[in-house]
Amino acid sequence: MDLTGMIQNPVEDQNSEQKLSKEEYAALKKQEREETWMQIDGQAQSVFKDGASLQKFLDFMTGQYNMPKVPNLLLLYSQNPEVKLVKSFDEWKHDRRSLRTGVHGYTYIIDTKYEKDGEMRSGYAISKGYDITQTKGRPLEExxxxxxxxxxxxxxxxxxxxxxxxxxxxxxxxxxxxxxxxxxxxxxxxxxxxxxxxxxxxxxxxxxxxxxxxxxxxxxxxxxxxxxxxxxxxxxxxxxxxxxxxxxxxxxxxxxxxxxxxxxxxxxxxxxxxxxxxxxxxxxxxxQQFVTEDTFTVGESEKKSPDKGKKSKNEPER
Incomplete structure (x- = not known):
């Protein structure tokens, strides 16, 4: 018997996290944060293993001017020490570059704002960024x-x-x-x-x-x-x-x-x-401080003094 076409496995739900209860979702995110910080701490210790390891990480830092947080530098380095310039999807879109087909992002930390008890507070979330080698489009200025x-x-x-x-x-x-x-x-x-x-x-x-x-x-x-x-x-x-x-x-x-x-x-x-x-x-x-410009020079209005004894058009009647 040919079962082709008769068996239909359920499609993988890409938004399975949304089906979790509030408590389950919080526990999942807590575990994600703990694992991320373990990765960061492990990389921090590995960087100082010897002079050569430290030199390689400093070489990496040299090219990551846009990444201001050290935990992110360590996190990205642990995933791929060859990345050149990592930005979010929206940041690359702003630079008129798009993602190449099939690329997978790198985990990094982003700052967030949220309201609690009527006050705005700062926090962070684990997100995804993409290296320039994973994008295509408008070239960056050399x-x-x-x-x-x-x-x-x-x-x-x-x-x-x-x-x-x-x-x-x-x-x-x-x-x-x-x-x-x-x-x-x-x-x-x-x-x-x-x-x-x-x-x-x-x-x-x-x-x-x-x-x-x-x-x-x-x-x-x-x-x-x-x-x-x-x-x-x-x-x-x-x-x-x-x-x-x-x-x-x-x-x-x-x-x-x-x-x-x-x-x-x-x-x-x-x-x-x-x-x-x-x-x-x-x-x-x-x-340049001073540029001679003839084409778009604004000319002065030519005004003639009114003849003596005659009233100007704008002179009010007495």
Whole structure:
């Protein structure tokens, strides 16, 4: 007997979560959050396993400027360390790009707002994002390469902290941030690459100064060093002299509490992305201040003075 066409299995319900009770749905979402944070914490510890592992993660951070949360960086890295630029479906749509057929999104965390007891509160939800390689459409603007001299000018221009050349710095001190003076002292005459890294390291230290009297250089040195590496990698400046093994050792090769490791990475992100934003603003082409324009010049009205003894049309009768 041919049963073809007689047996009809039920179609898989894509919205099965909607059939759960309120309690079941809450339990499901709680489990999802717990599993996500376990994944994040595990990756945080893995990042600091050794210098090579940390370097690979910092390379990953270099290209993820649009992802401001460290948990998301760790979460995406654990799923695919090769992703380049992850955005939501709506964000890609806004960029005039669409998803390729059959792609599966990456899990990441999004901020949410909700009302409870008459008050608006902040929360988060687990959602899906898509890498640029999973999309097609309008190409993104390419970033031009800049020479080291141009990069240095962009770093130094319009800084909100005082920069001063110092010829009497102690040996082996390339540059240093002095918190009570809010000044970075810089040795003159170094190579451009060394100068670029040294200034960025001290700017990172300054960025991590909370100005509460508790600044201590030994508490921000490692974070500033990692931030400097990211900036060098970002702009194609030689980073072969960076040894990240000591940083991994300071973090006990990932054996510290995962939350402490995430806080360390958040300091790195804060410093690196802040300095990068300053550089990017200064690298933008300035608009011309004065442009001669004949075609759309607004002409002046030609008014003739009324003849003496005659009343102007607009002059009221007495």
């Amino acid at each position: 970033r031009p390469q800049r020479d080291i001299h141009t990069l240095l000018e962009a770093v130094l221009k319009n800084q909100n902290i005082r920069l001063q050349i110092a010829d009497n710095l102690p040996d082996k001190i390339q540059a240093q941030y002095i918190p009570n003076q809010r000044t970075i002292y810089i040795r003159n005459g170094m190579s451009e690459i060394t100068t670029f890294h040294a200034i960025n390291r001290e700017l990172a230290c300054a960025a991590l100064d909370q100005h509460d009297g508790n600044y201590a250089r030994n508490r921000v040195n490692a974070q500033a060093f990692c931030a400097t590496y990211i900036l060098g990698k970002r702009y194609g400046v030689d980073v072969s002299g960076f040894d990240l093994e000591k940083v991994a050792g300071i973090q006990e090769h990932g054996q510290k509490d995962p939350q402490e490791l995430r806080l360390f990475l958040n300091d790195v992100r804060t410093a690196a992305y802040g300095i990068r934003g300053h550089i990017e603003r200064n690298l933008r082409e300035p608009e």
